Amino acid sequence: MSKVSLRVAGLKVHYRTLRGDVKALDDVTFAVADGETMGLAGESGCGKTTLGKSLIRLDGRMRHVDGTVELDDEELPIGDTARMNDFRFREVFIIPQYAMSAMNPTRKIGKMTKELLESRGVRFETVRTELKRRLELVGLAHDVLDRYPIELSGGMKQRMVMVLSTLLNPSLLVADEVTSALDVSTQRAVAETLVDFRDRGFVRSMIVITHDVSLVYQIADSIMVMYAGKLAEKAPTDVIVDSPRHPYTQLLISSLPEVGVKYADKRLTGIPGSPPSLLDPPAGCRFRDRCPLAFDKCSEEPPFVEVEHGHYVACWKA
Amino acid sequence: MATTSLAGKPEAERCCTVDRVSMVYKIGAFGGTDLPAVRDVSFEVRAGEVVSLIGESGSGKTTLGKMILRLCPITGETITVDGVDISTFKRRRLKTYYRSVQGVFQDPFSSYNPIFKADRVFSMIKDEYFAEVNAAEWRRKVAASLEAVRLSPDEVLNKYPHQLSGGQLQRILIARALLLDIRLLVADEIISMLDASTRIDVLNLLADLKAQGLGILFITHDLSLGNYVSDKTVILRRGRIVEMGAPDRVFGNPLHPYTKSLLTSVPQLHRKWERVEAELAAGRAGLTGRCIYHERYPNGDGPVGLDAERPTLAEAEDDHFVACFQADGEETC
Amino acid sequence: MTVPSVDQGVDTKVDRVPGARREALYFALRNKKLVGGLTVVLLFLVLAVVGPMLTAHGPREYVGPPMQPPSSEYWFGTTTFGQDVFAQFVYGLRATFRVGILGGGLTAIIGMFVGFTAGYRGGLVDETLNMITNVVLVLPVLAVLLIISAYLRVRSVEVQALIIGLFSWPWVARAIRAQTFSLRSRDFVDLARLSGVPTRRIIFGEIAPNMASYLFMVFILLFGGAVLFAATLDFIGLGPTEGISLGLMLNNSVKWSALQLGMSWWFIPPGIGITAIVGAFYIMNVGLDEVFNPKLREM
Numbered sequence: 001m002s003k004v005s006l007r008v009a010g011l012k013v014h015y016r017t018l019r020g021d022v023k024a025l026d027d028v029t030f031a032v033a034d035g036e037t038m039g040l041a042g043e044s045g046c047g048k049t050t051l052g053k054s055l056i057r058l059d060g061r062m063r064h065v066d067g068t069v070e071l072d073d074e075e076l077p078i079g080d081t082a083r084m085n086d087f088r089f090r091e092v093f094i095i096p097q098y099a100m101s102a103m104n105p106t107r108k109i110g111k112m113t114k115e116l117l118e119s120r121g122v123r124f125e126t127v128r129t130e131l132k133r134r135l136e137l138v139g140l141a142h143d144v145l146d147r148y149p150i151e152l153s154g155g156m157k158q159r160m161v162m163v164l165s166t167l168l169n170p171s172l173l174v175a176d177e178v179t180s181a182l183d184v185s186t187q188r189a190v191a192e193t194l195v196d197f198r199d200r201g202f203v204r205s206m207i208v209i210t211h212d213v214s215l216v217y218q219i220a221d222s223i224m225v226m227y228a229g230k231l232a233e234k235a236p237t238d239v240i241v242d243s244p245r246h247p248y249t250q251l252l253i254s255s256l257p258e259v260g261v262k263y264a265d266k267r268l269t270g271i272p273g274s275p276p277s278l279l280d281p282p283a284g285c286r287f288r289d290r291c292p293l294a295f296d297k298c299s300e301e302p303p304f305v306e307v308e309h310g311h312y313v314a315c316w317k318a
Numbered sequence: 319m320a321t322t323s324l325a326g327k328p329e330a331e332r333c334c335t336v337d338r339v340s341m342v343y344k345i346g347a348f349g350g351t352d353l354p355a356v357r358d359v360s361f362e363v364r365a366g367e368v369v370s371l372i373g374e375s376g377s378g379k380t381t382l383g384k385m386i387l388r389l390c391p392i393t394g395e396t397i398t399v400d401g402v403d404i405s406t407f408k409r410r411r412l413k414t415y416y417r418s419v420q421g422v423f424q425d426p427f428s429s430y431n432p433i434f435k436a437d438r439v440f441s442m443i444k445d446e447y448f449a450e451v452n453a454a455e456w457r458r459k460v461a462a463s464l465e466a467v468r469l470s471p472d473e474v475l476n477k478y479p480h481q482l483s484g485g486q487l488q489r490i491l492i493a494r495a496l497l498l499d500i501r502l503l504v505a506d507e508i509i510s511m512l513d514a515s516t517r518i519d520v521l522n523l524l525a526d527l528k529a530q531g532l533g534i535l536f537i538t539h540d541l542s543l544g545n546y547v548s549d550k551t552v553i554l555r556r557g558r559i560v561e562m563g564a565p566d567r568v569f570g571n572p573l574h575p576y577t578k579s580l581l582t583s584v585p586q587l588h589r590k591w592e593r594v595e596a597e598l599a600a601g602r603a604g605l606t607g608r609c610i611y612h613e614r615y616p617n618g619d620g621p622v623g624l625d626a627e628r629p630t631l632a633e634a635e636d637d638h639f640v641a642c643f644q645a646d647g648e649e650t651c
Numbered sequence: 652m653t654v655p656s657v658d659q660g661v662d663t664k665v666d667r668v669p670g671a672r673r674e675a676l677y678f679a680l681r682n683k684k685l686v687g688g689l690t691v692v693l694l695f696l697v698l699a700v701v702g703p704m705l706t707a708h709g710p711r712e713y714v715g716p717p718m719q720p721p722s723s724e725y726w727f728g729t730t731t732f733g734q735d736v737f738a739q740f741v742y743g744l745r746a747t748f749r750v751g752i753l754g755g756g757l758t759a760i761i762g763m764f765v766g767f768t769a770g771y772r773g774g775l776v777d778e779t780l781n782m783i784t785n786v787v788l789v790l791p792v793l794a795v796l797l798i799i800s801a802y803l804r805v806r807s808v809e810v811q812a813l814i815i816g817l818f819s820w821p822w823v824a825r826a827i828r829a830q831t832f833s834l835r836s837r838d839f840v841d842l843a844r845l846s847g848v849p850t851r852r853i854i855f856g857e858i859a860p861n862m863a864s865y866l867f868m869v870f871i872l873l874f875g876g877a878v879l880f881a882a883t884l885d886f887i888g889l890g891p892t893e894g895i896s897l898g899l900m901l902n903n904s905v906k907w908s909a910l911q912l913g914m915s916w917w918f919i920p921p922g923i924g925i926t927a928i929v930g931a932f933y934i935m936n937v938g939l940d941e942v943f944n945p946k947l948r949e950m
Binding site for chain 2: 838839841842844845846857860
């Protein structure tokens with residue numbers, strides 16, 4: 001068994017709203033091994049982005065209710081924004097959704113990089129050579145540093161963001177929907193850059209959050225599927241795609257049209273119904289109402305257990 | 319003649335014909351620079367047929383859809399629907415046109431005015447086209463239309479857009495189009511913002527409507543979706559068609575380098591990138607250094623468009639057309 | 652407040668739009684700036700409506716001994732010529748509200764017309780209207796007004812409102828044009844076009860309701876602006892030739908050296924009136940901004 005890099009145990013994070021707490025993450029327990037690229041997949045509102053954010057920075061509306069996050073055997077003070085500063089960027093970093101459009105349009109990229117580094121107490125000069133080497137690696141010319149974000153294409157911006165976020169070789173990188181706004185061909189380049197960075201040791205392990213299972217199938221070692229704020233299944237990539245155990249994963253995978261599949265030959269079906277509200281989630285299995293296999297026992301909450309080596313499922317039928 | 323199979327179809331069968339259409343955006347101060355968004359694009363959509371228009375951002379696919387819907391001006395030659403040129407329609411004539419051609423757009427939430435209830439899209443149709451129909455009969459008509467898109471009226475009527483899911487909203491928009499006597503539906507990325515588990519239902523719905531004789535122009539950036547429902551695939555790149563034909567030919571035997579690169583980049587389930595790449599490389603082995611288009615038209619001066627003399631596409635096999643392999647077609651290869 | 656990242660099931664969602672209205676009202680009633688501003692404006696409005704009934708004299712009548720300080724008979728004292736300052740003040744308030752509503756309203760109408768047309772039509776129409784807007788924007792208003800007034804023998808509140816309306820619409824037009832631009836590209840506008848809805852109804856039925864709160868705020872701001880503008884005109888001697896207004900009272904008090912003669916009762920009421928009304932409107936505007944814009948709400 002390889003060394004564990006990230007260990008999340010019993011994590012509960014709620015969103016505060018006027019109508020009450022939204023239980024966006026409920027009792028999430030998993031581990032990411034050293035060197036592992038884990039794909040985190042799920043539909044909108046399943047809590048995957050919340051999970052990503054919880055590892056780095058809770059925003060004002062998020063509340064850490066329970067559970068621990070350990071990175072390299074050191075507990076992260078995720079509820080404490082100020083203390084997390086020591087870990088952010090150096091140990092754990094996130095490429096948030098829409099990071100590309102979050103770049104300050106009035107700052108040249110080089111200046112922005114410098115400010116970012118210096119806000120973390122790193123002198124720009126000490127990393128300059130390494131920065132240039134990495135820009136070359138992803139196929140960006142050095143002069144991007146003298147350009148404004150608007151002069152870069154989406155793919156270039158995303159690569160710039162990736163270089164920036166891994167510059168201090170964080171232990172864990174969380175990439176939230178980094179490819180979703182990109183064209184197909186750029187998408188592949190960006191996804192492969194992520195793998196390349198891992199192989200070169202710029203990051204040790206990665207969590208790639210996406211709604212697109214087929215994308216993480218291409219690059220991830222394992223895939224974790226979330227449903228309505230809870231974990232549904234985690235297994236090595238091929239196992240998830242070829243022999244999923246959780247009914248939700250099964251239905252999800254079978255609803256995806258593939259190149260070559262035609263309506264006339266094979267009519268695919270979606271999953272009827274919609275996920276429960278997380279303001280007041282039902283007891284027991286949260287997929288119960290939409291699940292074709294549901295039975296009495298599903299009114300109890302199924303534990304997220306290892307059914308095979310490295311294959312975890314939260315379902316009584318698995 | 320290479321173009322006969324395109325041009326030779328009887329007029330009655332053709333629903334919408336796009337013939338050598340171009341679109342140029344003026345950019346910069348005083349419209350100094352021309353940015354061609356669509357260049358010499360010709361294709362047709364027949365009744366009971368789904369045509370997938372596939373392209374990345376900037377390929378001009380949305381512009382083409384909007385031209386057919388007359389939401390942006392048509393330049394170049396013509397777009398005809400049922401044999402009538404639509405580019406000059408004004409007011410009343412345009413309103414009549416919308417009886418037979420309708421569209422559904424990408425973002426279900428932006429398609430509804432957030433301050434009104436979702437069924438306003440129905441009442442708008444009633445006010446404009448069915449003012450004389452009485453309320454009870456209208457309710458029946460709406461209910462029937464909603465049933466056709468497999469929604470129950472109680473579930474969706476009298477609700478605000480944010481109370482409904484993306485999939486429901488898109489289906490309501492299709493139901494709205496069905497209230498009119500439409501022959502052509504332009505579906506612009508209508509499922510790209512939906513969740514995976516609900517996408518396929520909307521896609522199946524399109525397939526059912528097609529079976530009832532509706533012509534559908536399905537605009538998407540996702541090759542696998544385009545393949546699932548369509549009878550014909552049109553691949554656009556920077557405003558030009560690069561490859562067109564039956565989906566199994568275009569996807570099974572991609573000839574144009576761009577189509578190939580798209581196919582090797584799209585993430586697929588069960589097939590890793592490396593494998594797809596190796597397979598396609600084997601398939602295209604005989605094509606290295608060749609250009610089917612220029613082999614057929616050495617001077618690049620063959621017929622264009624559907625009926626006329628200079629095609630931008632050469633027929634490589636039955637129902638499979640390909641453009642010059644040179645990326646932009648500006649230079650000869 | 653909605654929870655953007657959590658997509659709830661259909662039946663659990665609550666009505667947001669009626670909720671939004673209720674929510675706006677909820678915050679409106681708790682917004683001190685809005686309530687305070689509104690109270691001040693309403694007080695003056697009541698005074699303007701009821702005031703003239705409390706006094707037997709017309710504003711320009713010579714009713715009593717000149718230069719009287721406030722007394723039980725002449726509440727605000729009298730002018731150098733023995734006119735009742737209170738009568739002038741309450742009639743002046745009426746003129747002030749009239750000019751605010753007419754001037755502000757006219758400005759809003761012209762600005763909305765130009766803004767909506769330019770923003771929705773785009774292209775050549777937009778460029779032309781934009782040019783006109785810019786020309787009016789850079790006109791030296793006061794200089795033009797001096798010339799106009801030289802030709803106008805009779806000036807009434809209505810003429811004043813007209814002048815205000817004709818000169819202060821450009822920034823309204825600009826702001827509305829920008830908003831219309833962004834709303835026009837929304838899919839629901841395209842869908843309305845596909846439903847055969849005529850342009851005018853698209854603008855007023857689809858686009859304008861989305862800016863209702865903004866338009867309301869614009870009107871509030873314009874009202875205050877028009878009152879201030881009218882006072883300026885009155886003060887430099889371009890006020891109504893008939894009747895009275897707060898600005899004209901100030902103008903007269905200065906003309907007859909009220910300050911030097913220690914007749915503070917002559918200029919203080921109109922001064923306070925203008926300052927309070929305009930100030931109240933601006934504060935209301937800030938308050939409304941907080942009500943409509945959740946980001947500014949102090950929770």
